[in-house]
Amino acid sequence: MEAQINKIKQQLQDKGYKLTPQREATLRILLENEEDHLSAEDVFLLVKAIAPEIGLATVYRTLELLTELHVVEKINFGDGVARYDLRGDTNHHHHHHLICIQCGTMSEIKDDWLLPLEERLLSQLGFVTVDHRLDFHGICRNCRDLNENKQ
Amino acid sequence: MEAQINKIKQQLQDKGYKLTPQREATLRILLENEEDHLSAEDVFLLVKAIAPEIGLATVYRTLELLTELHVVEKINFGDGVARYDLRGDTNHHHHHHLICIQCGTMSEIKDDWLLPLEERLLSQLGFVTVDHRLDFHGICRNCRDLNENKQ
DNA sequence: TTAGGTGCAAATCTTTTGCAGAAAG
DNA sequence: CTTTCTGCAAAAGATTTGCACCTAA
Numbered sequence: 001m002e003a004q005i006n007k008i009k010q011q012l013q014d015k016g017y018k019l020t021p022q023r024e025a026t027l028r029i030l031l032e033n034e035e036d037h038l039s040a041e042d043v044f045l046l047v048k049a050i051a052p053e054i055g056l057a058t059v060y061r062t063l064e065l066l067t068e069l070h071v072v073e074k075i076n077f078g079d080g081v082a083r084y085d086l087r088g089d090t091n092h093h094h095h096h097h098l099i100c101i102q103c104g105t106m107s108e109i110k111d112d113w114l115l116p117l118e119e120r121l122l123s124q125l126g127f128v129t130v131d132h133r134l135d136f137h138g139i140c141r142n143c144r145d146l147n148e149n150k151q
Numbered sequence: 152m153e154a155q156i157n158k159i160k161q162q163l164q165d166k167g168y169k170l171t172p173q174r175e176a177t178l179r180i181l182l183e184n185e186e187d188h189l190s191a192e193d194v195f196l197l198v199k200a201i202a203p204e205i206g207l208a209t210v211y212r213t214l215e216l217l218t219e220l221h222v223v224e225k226i227n228f229g230d231g232v233a234r235y236d237l238r239g240d241t242n243h244h245h246h247h248h249l250i251c252i253q254c255g256t257m258s259e260i261k262d263d264w265l266l267p268l269e270e271r272l273l274s275q276l277g278f279v280t281v282d283h284r285l286d287f288h289g290i291c292r293n294c295r296d297l298n299e300n301k302q
Numbered sequence: 303t304t305a306g307g308t309g310c311a312a313a314t315c316t317t318t319t320g321c322a323g324a325a326a327g
Numbered sequence: 328c329t330t331t332c333t334g335c336a337a338a339a340g341a342t343t344t345g346c347a348c349c350t351a352a
Contacts (some may be wrong), residue, residue, distance in 0.1 A: 074229065076227045076229045078225060078226070078233070098272070098276070098278055109272070109276075113268055113271065114268075117264055117265075118287075120264065121249070121287060121289075125260075125292065126291070127251075127289055127291055127292060128289045128295060129287050129288070129289040132286060132288060133284075133285070133286045133288075134283065134285045135283060135285075136272065136278065136283040137283060137284075138278055140278055141278060
């Protein structure tokens with residue numbers, strides 16, 4: 001974790017930004033919860049637990065800054081709040097979600113499933129994909145099994 | 152268009168809702184602009200032109216109702232406003248967008264490009280896709296050509 | 303007739319911004 | 328030192344809601 005923070009500190013400094021305690025606390029929260037899709041409010045509450053003096057506006061500003069640096073990605077599931085995902089080390093970290101409309105669980109699908117599609121976009125339309133977002137809404141296996149047992 | 156309105160009128164009545172002039176005007180606007188991704192505000196302004204007495208709250212309520220009936224789909228591109236897309240007659244109307252991060256144009260890609268992916272989700276994960284959303288962010292052919300000419 | 307709808311204004315909720323004081327480099 | 332940050336409170340936008348009055352079926 002220290003290594004990751006140092007790396008991001010470097011990225012910040014390269015652009016003339018400072019690594020303040022508030023930013024570091026926010027980063028730690030994001031790193032500790034990289035599996036989740038935290039909203040700004042979520043992050044705020046978690047950061048407040050380790051750095052009680054932080055303000056919500058600072059969290060918003062930090063998340064905006066980290067989005068600009070591509071450390072996190074701002075995503076939107078349509079529930080009225082923006083959520084933030086830590087991006088991995090690769091250029092090709094994407095977000096593919098399987099969202100069950102029955103039980104609400106959200107899981108992720110593999111990156112490489114989309115590569116053939118991106119190749120087709122390039123060769124047939126000349127479109128160079130930089131990033132993408134894919135959400136599937138449907139019924140997960142679990143719920144499907146439950147439904148069948150009911151009938 | 153009348154046929155479509157009648158069909159939706161029926162759907163409304165089946166659920167105990169009424170087809171008011173305001174709802175009909177809103178529907179006409181949506182049908183006339185089915186290629187666009189209108190925000191509630193957009194719809195409001197367009198409806199106001201043909202039915203000046205309508206209120207913004209009614210438009211929001213109507214769009215919510217039509218979303219519930221799956222006549223439209225509420226989508227979110229992350230620009231701070233919800234947008235509404237008319238759904239086609241098929242169960243499989245989806246939204247796939249190619250968004251150019253340079254010029255901002257948004258175009259659509261073909262439905263069937265995703266079918267292989269959905270089949271894989273079903274056979275390998277048991278996930279039944281009801282709907283999905285796919286956005287590619289990148290550089291469109293036009294902008295790419297422009298960029299190359301500059302260099 | 304009557305359940306459902308409407309317009310308006312006020313309320314709510316998320317996110318942004320102005321500003322005076324604080325602090326990292 | 329000086330430029331960047333911060334917290335706070337106020338502002339800004341989008342969306343929702345309460346309410347008294349309408350109206351489609």
